[in-house]
Amino acid sequence: MTGSKPPSLDHTISRDPTDSAALTLPGHLDTLDLEAMGEARAEGGGEGEHDYEEVERVGRYMVLERLGSGAMGVVLAAYDPELDRKVALKLIDTRQPTLDRARARLQREAQALAQLGHPNVVAVHDVGSHEGQLFVAMEFVAGQTLSAWMRLEAASELAPDTGEDADGPRPTRPWREVLEVFAAAGRGLAAAHGAGLVHRDFKPDNVMLGADGRVRVLDFGIARSANEADPPETDASPETRAKDAPAQLTESAAADTKLTRTGALIGTPAYMPAEQFRGSKVDARSDQFSFCASLHEALYGERPYPGGTVGALLYAVENEQLCPPPRDTDVPAWVHRAVVRGLARDPDARWPDMAALLEALADDPAPRRRPLWAGLGLSLILGASIAIVVASARADAQVCTLDGREDAQAELEAVWGAEARARVRAAILDTGLEHAPAVWTQLESRLDAHAEAWVDARVDACEAARDLSSPEQRELSQRRATCLQRDLVHLRATVEEIERIGAHGQSSPPIAERLGAALDSVAALPQLGRCADLRELMAELPPPEDPAAAARAEALDRRLIELQVKHNAGERAAARGALEAVIAEAEALDHAPLLTRAWLRRANLLEDAAEFDEAERAYLRSLELALASGMEREAASAARNLVWLMRYEQARPAEDATEWDLIAGAMTAAVDTDEAWANLNCTRGIVAYTEGDPDRARALLETCLRLREGDPNPDELGIASALNNLAIIEQARSDYAASRELQERALAIRERVLGPEHQLVAASLSNLGSLAGFEQDWENARDRHERALAIRERVLGPEHPDVASSLNNLSNAELSLDNLDAARGYAERALEIKLASRGPDHPSTASTYAVLAMLDRQQGRFDSAIENINRARSVWLSAYGGDNTLVGLALSVRGMTQLDRGRFDEAIADLEAAERLSLANEGDAGELADARFALARALVSREGASAADRTRAVALARQARAVYLEYATVKRRSLAEVEAWLETHAAEPASDPE
Secondary structure, eight states: OOOOOOOOOOOOOOOOOOOGGGTTHHHHHTTSOHHHHHHHHHTTOOSSOOOOOOOSEETTEEEEEEEEEOSSEEEEEEEETTTTEEEEEEEEEOOSGGGHHHHHHHHHHHHHHHHHOOTTBOOEEEEEEETTEEEEEEEOOOEEEHHHIIIIIHHHHHSOOOSSOOSSOOOOOOHHHHHHHHHHHHHHHHHHHHTTEEOSOOOGGGEEEETTSOEEEOOOTTOEETTSOOOOOOOOOGGGSOTTOOOOSOOOSTTTSOOGGGSSOOSOGGGOOHHHHTTOOOOHHHHHHHHHHHHHHHHHSSOSSOOSSHHHHHHHHHTTOOOOOOTTOOOOHHHHHHHHHHTOSSGGGSOSSHHHHHHHHHOOSSOOOOOOOOOOOOOOSSOTTTOOOTTSGGGGSOSOOOOSHHHHHHHHHTTSSHHHHHHHHHHHHTTOOTTHHHHHHHHHHHHHHHHHHHHHHHHHHHHHHTTOOSHHHHHHHHHHHHHHHHHHHHHHHHHHHHHTTTTTTTOSSOHHHHHHHHHHHHHTSOOGGGGGOHHHHHHSOOOOSSHHHHHHHHHHHHHHHHHHHHHHTTOHHHHHHHHHHHHHHHHHHTOHHHHHHHHHHHHHHHHHTTOHHHHHHHHHHHHHHHHHHTOHHHHHHHHHHHHHIIIIISOOOHHHHHHHHHHHHHHHHHHOOHHHHHHHHHHHHHHHHHTTOHHHHHHHHHHHHHHHHTOSSOOHHHHHHHHHHHHHHHHHTTOHHHHHHHHHHHHHHHHHHHOSSSHHHHHHHHHHHHHHHHTTOHHHHHHHHHHHHHHHHHHHOTTOHHHHHHHHHHHHHHHHTTOHHHHHHHHHHHHHHHHHHTOTTSHHHHHHHHHHHHHHHHTTOHHHHHHHHHHHHHHHHHHHOTTOHHHHHHHHHHHHHHHHTTOHHHHHHHHHHHHHHHHHHTOOHHHHHHHHHHHHHHHHHSTTOOHHHHHHHHHHHHHHHHHHHHTTTTOHHHHHHHHHHHHHHTTSOSSOOO
């Protein structure tokens, strides 16, 4: 069997407590290792209280009280009887076997702290284990975090306590006092750098100001040697996020939250330099940036870069959009210059080291004092990412003009009433296709269900709007009404597009494809629940303030929805042409939400047309726009699609997509919905499979499926896609029964929802055919592949890449049935299509080279066989690296070819390498058995074969026989061959002839 690609697949900011009794807690709690916490959460741990069994002793330490807890453990106040002192004891549960790497990280944290021994770094006294748990004993610091020092006393001393957080600059302490405290923290950081360590998460919360007046830097939990490589990417389940976060009107947490769940973004975004956002190597200059960001906040009462979301913040940092100092500040210009230099995007433009920065901050050319005056910014009920302008005319507009269900039904009637229903029915049935009545039944049912849900949502919105009084509530109600109107526009465009299904005659795309695409269009109608989702409403940016510009934006938005429907309906060429005009008008209007959605749609269209280079540029443009305007959902989609495009469609090296995967994870964490996490896990799962990591792929795809099935309004086609891809993974793991069950479930959903003549039905049939091939049921495999090919040729056209995949699979089936001429005809046609659509260096093209190589071998064309399999191996090697199972498959085919042509030493070298790769990757058992049996024959056939060769050969053949016996129903021919071989060779004497 040759490898082939799977079918197309388809926050609240936590403020510091004002309770002085709690001020000794945050610093110690923050020393829990960030990445280790992410690993623990990936294993299912929550973010709430850690399960903790009360104990009286931990090692020699007597437990006094529990100070608090984190995701991985607890922090205790304890007494050390040997040294007669109070300590802070961090107790971490590392008993789970999957947390070995986390345990090592935590031990490294303690060792790093213990090595420093500096008065401005928290001291570690002891590290040990207790009943399978790791503990770290450190000095007990009574005091408060620098963050609390900056906010709590400053606010109480300089301004009345309003009980709310200000959006504008907070009151600040005198700048000389700030510099004095930060200089001490800077000396601690410089000491860490001198010991070769980089903190990677310096911020005010990670500095303690003790009651003794001494400043100490904490949380070296993600510190590491400056020469140490970053950890490999990990993935945390979306179920690790807080499920009970209240849906309230509040500032977005994205810019202040530690995004450990992405497994890559280590640190706190609000204080991170550009290189850390990108996942590039960090060094002491990265800590310098974080130090200056913290110092800027302490001096001016606001952070240096604007952005209420991670995306907006990342854009500001990358483009050096530094906030100007407040007009009323008394911070001297020479201090500002020193801080700004440390905030440079380019690490080389910052200060050479912390010592140089501290020296500059101490070099006061003309000491002076001015009265401190800092205005307290007005507190907004909504975060910066929403930017609602309640003073606009829209706030005074009537929210709802409907009165009761009958009026809502009347509004819908113009879109999906009796006349529209009759037109759509006629358009579907007039196609004359055999399955048209079944398609009409599906369409009618789904359109009726959506229409009823729309009426319910509209009535509910109107009833909820009647008692609203505040401008903010009225604005949100207006947003809900606007959202429902946009959905009605989408429904109208969908119905009208289906009505035109026969208007294009027999032009491209074929009528069968347009019929299937009609079901796609209905399936793509928006989920109406989002119009009642507070986070969705808050995330929507407002229209332009100018009424004329707002009207233009609304009209362009309607056109964009109509073009999206055309795209979903298969009218890609028409949609693409019209979209260019929309983009041009949107560029002139310069309205970010509209531009972002337009470029994202353009990228989707280009990707569908296999114009991958142009699609990449369009995704990058949409990502840039989304990040700049704080559109987190669109940013997550663009970044995720970039990863898919680069790693799957273009088979580019992993490092090409690293930055976009990082951003996709960060934006998904910011959006934080089950749908967003499911999409990311599915994308990463398929990429992991193509990289030869079926175990990781399986875990990611199982999470994706669980999230989609748990949705109150499940996306059936999304569930089918996840089932389909999980089935492929189980097939790769040789669990054919599980794979078949999953694949049959996917096929049943797709046939029920989409009818029998749809490309996704063809995809399921194709995968069932491949599975039958793995089970050596080649007649069944051929039948499934023929059905898939027929659908694809009718729906997609004869030159589509998916047609080539079906041809490739049919060639494989015919080859296994010894129909060599038919096999070659299919393979050569497949190669022609793939070279035209994918090029010679795509892994899918390599799979056809491999089929041709096996055909050449069967027909005795050994030179051609070697040439074709070497082409396949070269492509797979470049795409996936030398330890991939497909590279092993190529070596196995080449080794067997060398065996057939009598070049036994070359055969042995290739087959031994193939065996090693298969064992290392836990590859397909049948393919490993085939390689071993071929290796056995080569060992006894080479000139001068020794007794050791013969003994080893018999052992290899017996190992192969054991596998063939296990799969006797599908390996009958191989079993007969190996048993006949053993009957001859196992009976021979093992000793060398004298």
